[in-house]
Amino acid sequence: MKKALLPLAIAAVLPMSAFADVTVYGKANVSLQSTDEGGDRITELVSNASRIGFKGKEDLGNGLKAIYKFEYETQIDDGDKSGQTFTQRNIYVGLEGGFGQVIAGKFDTPLKKAQKKVDLFNDLEGDIKSIITKSDNRTSNTVQYTTPKSWGPIQAKVAYVASEDDDVDNGVSSSVAYNDKDAGVYLAVAYDQDVEKEGADVVRAVGQFKLSSLQLGVLWEDQDAGTSSLRDGDGWVVSAKLKASKTVALKAQYGQSDIVKEDGKTWSLGMDYKLSKKTKLYGFYTHEEADNLTEDNDYAGIGIEMKF
Template identity: 35%
Template sequence: MQYTSAEPLTVYGKANVSLQYADEGEGSFSEVSSNASRAGVKGNVDLDNGLTLLYQIEWEVDLANLSGSDNIKAREQYVGLSGDFGTLYIGRKDSVTKTNSAARDLFNNYQGDLKYLWKGENRLSESLTYESMDINGFHFDFNYVTKGSEDGEDGASVGLRYGDSKLKNSKWNASLTIDSDINGYDTQRASVQTKVDSWLFSAMAHRQKKSDQDESDSGWLVSAQYAYTQWKFKSQFQTLEDNNSVSVGADYQLGKSTQVYVWYTMQSLDDTPDKSWLALGIEHKFQN
C-alpha cells in the first residue's frame, strides 16, 4: 500500500495581554500580564482499520516579560490514537479533573482562576490518557501518571462526564472526578453546568487533602454569565474553608476572533491580607 507524506497541519494560538492594577496586601502597583498566551501546531492523520492519529505540540509564550527560560513553557504535548474504542494519548496532558472543570471556570487563566484556591489543576507529564467513546451521552476518562524514576510515585485521575462542554448537543453538562496522589494531593470534585436562554450557570463542589495525611479541606464554586448582543457579563464566587475568591467582569466581542475585557477579583485568604486585582485587556485567537 502506498502512503502520502502530506498530512493536515493546523497552526493556532492566542495572544492575551492585560494592563492590571494589583494590591497583593503589601502595597499596590501596576503591571502588564500575559494570560496564558500560547502557540502550537496540531493535526490528525487517517490510518488503516478506521484509526486516526492525533498530535498536538503547544507552548505558552509570555508576551509581557523578558524572563529568560521562563518566557516559553510547555503546555499539552502528545500523540494519540483514536478509533471505535475511544482515544488514547501519551505524553503531556491536562488531568481529567482540570479538563472537566475548564468550562465552569469563567475566569480561567486570570487571578480568579480556581487553581489559586483549589488543588487539582494539573498538567501531567509522562502520562497516559484515555477518553472513552460516547455511551448515551456519557464518557469515561482516565489519566495514569508514571513514576518517572525509582523514587517517584505513580498517580491516577479518573472521571465520568455527561454532555458536551459547549452545551451544543445537550442542555446539561456534568462531571465527577477523583485524583489519587497527583502532585502530592488527593481530590474529589463534582460539577454541573446548564444554559437557560442567555444565561449560563455553573456549580462545583470540591474536596482535597495531602496524599500522606487524613485531614481534608472542602469548598464550592458558583458562577453565572449573561450574554447580550456582543457583551458577556460574568461573576464567580469560590471558597475553600475560610478562603474566598470573588470575581466580576465583562467581555466585549470585537469580531469573530478578538475581544476586549475588564475584570475585578478580590481574594480573602486565611491569615493573610486581602488581595485584589483590576484588569483591562485584549485577546486575539488565530488559526491557519
C-alpha cells in the same frame, strides 16, 4: 538555541507540503492591571497564558488515526518565563479510532478538564487555582484513555501518571461526564489519587447549565491529604454568565475553600465585549482573602484576547 525554540526553527526550514495536515492555533491574551497584594500596589502588563500550538492527524485506514499536539506558552508582556521564551503546555501523541483514544505525553488531567467552563476567569487573577484548588494539574509522563464518541453524551477518561521513581507511587486521574448540548446540561465527577502529592486523594463534582442567554456553573472539591504535606479541606465555586447582547457578556463568580489557604474566599466580576468571533475586549475585578494573608488581595484590569 533554546530547546523551546525548536518547533519554530523546524517550521522555518521544512517545506510547506510537510504541514498539509497541521493546524496552527493559539491565543494572545494580555491585560493591563492594577495589582494590590499585601498592601503593595503596582500597575503591570500581564500575559495570561498566551500560547501557540501545532496539532494534526494522519489517517491510517480502517477508521484508525494517529494524532498529535505540541502546545507552548509564550509571554507577550516581556518575552520571558523563567529564562525561556516558550514553555511546554499540552504535548502528546496517540491513536484514535472506534475503540476511543489513547494519548501519551504531558497534558491536563481528567480532573482538571472536568471543570469545563465553570471557571469564568480562567487564566486571569480569578482563576480557581488561586484560592479554590491545587489539583488543576498538567502532568508529565502520562498515558490516558478516553471512551469513543459512539458513547454519545457520556464520556469517561482515565490517566496513569508514572512517577518514574521507585520510592513514589504512580498517580491515577479519572472522570466521567454527561454532556447534553441540546438540553444545555453538563455534569461530571472526577477523582485523583497520588497526583498532586503522593498519599493525597481529591474528588471533584461539576455542574454547568445553560438557560437561554444565562449560563450557570458550580464546582465542589474535597481534598484528603492522607500522608502528604497538603491540608485536608474542601472548596466550592459558583459562577454566572449573562449574554446581555450579541457583543456583551456579564460575568460573576464566588468561591470559598480551605484547600489552598485557610478560610480562603474569592469573588470576581467581569465583562466581555466581542469585537469578532475570535477577538474580544474584557475587564475584570477580583478580590481574595484568607486567614494567613496579612491584607486582602485586589486586582483590576482591562485586556484583549485574540484566538487564531
